[in-house]
Amino acid sequence: MENKHRKYMELAIELARKGLGKVSPNPMVGCVIVKNGVIIAKGYHCYFGGPHAEAETLKSAGGRANRATMYVNLEPCCHTDKKTPPCVPKIINAGIKEVIVAMKDPNPEVSGKGIKTLRHYGIKCKVGLLQKNAEELNRAYIKWITKKMPFVILKSAVSLDGKIATRTGDSKWITSRQSREVVYRLRSQVDSVLVGANTIIKDNPSLTAHRMGRNPVRIVIDPKLKIPLSAKIFNTNLSQTILITKEQNKQSAYLKRLESRGVRLLKFLTKNGRINFKQIMYELAKDNIASVLVEGGGETNALALEDGVVDEVMFFIAPKIIGGRAAKTPVEGEGIDRISQAINFKFT
Known part of the structure; x- marks a missing residue:
């Protein structure tokens, strides 16, 4: 899996880094959507309280997202007690066929629930690609949310x-x-x-x-x-x-x-x-x-x-x-x- 998908996850992490100093205490998140080996959309969480990376990227992709693969450095959110709507329903409704995730969200309100919901709706999910890179990027968020x-x-x-x-x-x-x-x-x-x-x-x-x-x-x-x-x-x-x-x-x-x-x-x-x-x-x-x-x-x-x-x-x-x-x-x-x-x- 790693050789085929690594470059897209590297890009997602690179995009996420653009949110450094702008999205805290939210995590930095980048997203890339690929279809038939071609990047059709990419985005990132730009500022605290603004649209999440997945939502921005899906909006950019439009109908092309159907049957495409999404790469995201953090598990998509599924909880509603926050400033912005959850991303998981948007991914499901867009017809994404597979989601590659670098790391699970350590937030107890998510922590595997987003992935579980996606799988429940028949979307393939793979977790762990470039996980250490993703954890290093969001080390402040991880400590803040867990400790x-x-x-x-x-x-x-x-x-x-x-x-x-x-x-x-x-x-x-x-x-x-x-x-x-x-x-x-x-x-x-x-x-x-x-x-x-x-x-x-x-x-x-x-x-x-x-x-x-x-x-x-x-x-x-x-x-x-x-x-x-x-x-x-x-x-x-x-x-x-x-x-x-x-x-x-x-x-x-x-x-x-x-x-x-x-x-x-x-x-x-x-x-x-x-x-x-x-x-x-x-x-x-x-x-x-x-x-x-x-x-x-x-x-x-x-x-x-x-x-x-x-x-x-x-x-x-x-x-x-x-x-x-x-x-x-x-x-x-x-x-x-x-x-x-x-x-x-x-x-x-």
């Missing part, structure tokens, strides 16, 4: 000797303009960017995509409410800003000023003086945030890693030596006593 937590990427720019700033705190710029543009593009592809209060105080960043695409939700952790009201993230409406602080902070003139500027407040109970990152991530997932880019300093990064929420680490390494025992590193905190306690990742 009720966003996919978390920890990003840092470091020197060859593992420093993110000099002993005086100077960090502009360790890496190149090209590296920063990659980060801006990455911001446009995730749902949110998260930093700690010290990053805002020291660098006063806007945390936007710098016209590379959609701006992410900006999240800052500030338990002690020490960020000045003049900070850029509190004074620009380029995207939503969320301030995470501790439950013990009473309503104050400072917080009222932030709320009047559209800043959303999330309060959490602290333990040992800090907010647990898992609590934060569970709450963000409820707000349909399926991916988070952590761009904090050493302390914020250390806490995220310690609490076990990080899925991927991305280091931009510059050919520079900074030195200095007091220079900042990308992961600080208490650290570990033995190498066996290290947090392990795999190169990809």
Whole structure:
């Protein structure tokens, strides 16, 4: 099966990728319809709340879809409790004879039900072609829908000797303009960017995509409410800003000023003086945030890693030596006593 159908599924996955940064928390889905060895229609899910890939492609194919084969990187949906109508009835009504699916939808409301319904109506279904590719593409969606937590990427720019700033705190710029543009593009592809209060105080960043695409939700952790009201993230409406602080902070003139500027407040109970990152991530997932880019300093990064929420680490390494025992590193905190306690990742 793979040799005959692979190129069409590769195209479906390529089309699906066009929805990156536009359809979340929905999955990215691409669809290709083939008849007698010829592609007669193709499409993808373009934006959240918009038509699904299968519906768009069937609309483009029209009557030619009858007795054709459909390739789709995710199982067609069959549930009705959502913004758009289900795709399975459309596939049945169009007369599609076979559906090749890369992976089942992990959403419990679908999870095999779409395939079962198609087979019930006599449509052949094959599942698993390029499944790993499909899972990698929608890794954020998979984690969000199955674990009720966003996919978390920890990003840092470091020197060859593992420093993110000099002993005086100077960090502009360790890496190149090209590296920063990659980060801006990455911001446009995730749902949110998260930093700690010290990053805002020291660098006063806007945390936007710098016209590379959609701006992410900006999240800052500030338990002690020490960020000045003049900070850029509190004074620009380029995207939503969320301030995470501790439950013990009473309503104050400072917080009222932030709320009047559209800043959303999330309060959490602290333990040992800090907010647990898992609590934060569970709450963000409820707000349909399926991916988070952590761009904090050493302390914020250390806490995220310690609490076990990080899925991927991305280091931009510059050919520079900074030195200095007091220079900042990308992961600080208490650290570990033995190498066996290290947090392990795999190169990809």
